[in-house]
Amino acid sequence: MVNEGCTFRADVLVHGDRIERVATEGIGNARGAKEIIATRHHLLPGAIDDQVHFREPGLTHKEDIAHGSAAAAAGGITTFMEMPNTKPQTLTQELLEKKYKLGAMSSVVNFSFYMGVANDNLDEVLRTDTRTVCGLKAFLGSSTGNMLVDDPLTLDQLFRQAHMLLAIHAEDEGTIRENMRMAVARWGEDIPVEEHPCIRSAEACYLSSSHAVALAKEHGTRLHVLHISTAEELALFAPGPLIGKRITAEACVHHLWFTDADYHTRGTLIKWNPAVKSNADREAIRQGVKEGRIDVVATDHAPHTLEEKAMPYGRCPSGGPLVQHALPAMLELARQGVFTLEQVVEKMCHAPARLFNISDRGFIREGHKADLVLVDLDAPWTVTRDGLWSKCGWSPFEGQRFHSRVLRTWVNGRLAYADGKVDTGVRGERVRFER
Numbered sequence: 001m002v003n004e005g006c007t008f009r010a011d012v013l014v015h016g017d018r019i020e021r022v023a024t025e026g027i028g029n030a031r032g033a034k035e036i037i038a039t040r041h042h043l044l045p046g047a048i049d050d051q052v053h054f055r056e057p058g059l060t061h062k063e064d065i066a067h068g069s070a071a072a073a074a075g076g077i078t079t080f081m082e083m084p085n086t087k088p089q090t091l092t093q094e095l096l097e098k099k100y101k102l103g104a105m106s107s108v109v110n111f112s113f114y115m116g117v118a119n120d121n122l123d124e125v126l127r128t129d130t131r132t133v134c135g136l137k138a139f140l141g142s143s144t145g146n147m148l149v150d151d152p153l154t155l156d157q158l159f160r161q162a163h164m165l166l167a168i169h170a171e172d173e174g175t176i177r178e179n180m181r182m183a184v185a186r187w188g189e190d191i192p193v194e195e196h197p198c199i200r201s202a203e204a205c206y207l208s209s210s211h212a213v214a215l216a217k218e219h220g221t222r223l224h225v226l227h228i229s230t231a232e233e234l235a236l237f238a239p240g241p242l243i244g245k246r247i248t249a250e251a252c253v254h255h256l257w258f259t260d261a262d263y264h265t266r267g268t269l270i271k272w273n274p275a276v277k278s279n280a281d282r283e284a285i286r287q288g289v290k291e292g293r294i295d296v297v298a299t300d301h302a303p304h305t306l307e308e309k310a311m312p313y314g315r316c317p318s319g320g321p322l323v324q325h326a327l328p329a330m331l332e333l334a335r336q337g338v339f340t341l342e343q344v345v346e347k348m349c350h351a352p353a354r355l356f357n358i359s360d361r362g363f364i365r366e367g368h369k370a371d372l373v374l375v376d377l378d379a380p381w382t383v384t385r386d387g388l389w390s391k392c393g394w395s396p397f398e399g400q401r402f403h404s405r406v407l408r409t410w411v412n413g414r415l416a417y418a419d420g421k422v423d424t425g426v427r428g429e430r431v432r433f434e435r
């Protein structure tokens with residue numbers, strides 16, 4: 001078992017949807033229990049992904065909750081938090097509750113949905129229930145769906161009045177537009193994808209995230225800055241444990257894995273916002289994760305169809321599917337010595353539970369929900385298209401060899417994934433927050 005900073009031998013007894021006992025000296029009398037012998041395998045808490053785009057409603061040609069959550073289960077992710085840039089965008093309480101109904105109907109894993117912020121919906125935003133909704137989400141840089149919040153007065157009021165966690169996408173729109181103008185002047189219609197990190201530049205990231213951090217400090221906002229992609233931004237965040245922090249940060253697997261050298265081979269399949277940047281940026285983000293400047297590791301799973309991704313740079317949307325391979329990729333980085341196993345579990349399981357005040361998930365503890373994942377750390381396999389669960393049907397990791405494999409995933413005590421198959425009849429729960 002890998003849990004709470006240690007790796008050790010233990011037995012776990014699950015009863016119903018909860019963990020009843022965790023014992024290092026044998027479980028004792030558990031009559032009628034079905035026994036699973038997992039010698040040489042590792043049991044982890046199910047991962048909690050605080051940033052996915054499952055595209056429902058309205059963009060279900062790219063992804064939907066059924067497929068996205070199945071891919072999550074196959075990847076050892078037992079809880080997701082989903083973004084509001086759907087169609088329609090999640091900008092009213094009514095639309096938000098409709099999404100929760102969709103989640104209850106079709107999600108294999110546990111779910112929460114962010115309330116979206118626009119230039120003109122602060123009244124609705126402030127009505128969001130802190131105990132049943134993960135957070136508020138504002139795009140301070142435009143991306144898929146054009147949900148830009150760029151009115152300075154709105155931003156000021158939002159940071160002043162936000163009554164719960166505010167998650168942001170931070171890229172400065174003016175800088176991006178100017179860089180784009182220069183790229184078009186130079187390349188016309190044929191902008192190479194290698195220009196992406198110059199257009200959505202490190203400067204654009206820093207300008208926006210530093211402005212948001214300054215606003216949060218001024219108003220005492222509970223700010224969570226998503227997908228940090230540059231070395232410069234790390235200085236904005238305090239190192240060390242999460243306890244007491246009002247300003248937190250997330251890194252995504254693609255920024256920890258890829259660098260700008262990969263555009264050459266992967267092309268627009270690794271076009272994300274914010275852009276994958278230099279090796280120095282990747283090294284700094286990895287260091288930030290270890291030092292605690294980055295509190296959680298997530299995916300920003302954001303599928304588009306292959307036809308959309310095959311379009312020329314200027315028209316190709318940013319984003320790609322990741323939930324199925326995030327944990328294997330992080331376990332690969334652990335194998336390479338970049339992180340320890342315990343750090344992977346800390347950043348993908350424990351810390352998201354703490355950061356969002358989820359009191360009964362994210363740890364293997366007696367009384368907690370039985371969200372568990374069993375992995376084999378020594379079972380090499382190669383990512384191929386036929387094993388993918390995401391509706392978009394491709395992966396930026398195709399051809400990648402991983403050494404770790406997810407064997408089984410339990411969601412609230414129910415086996416949701418085993419031996420390559422998702423039980424699509426399993427349903428996750430709406431996550432509750434102790435706030």
Ligand code: DOR
Pocket residue numbers: 053085143144169271272273274300302303317318319320
């Ligand atoms: O690359 C991205 N794609 N970044 C985002 O912030 C949005 C996402 C999407 O929804 O496609």
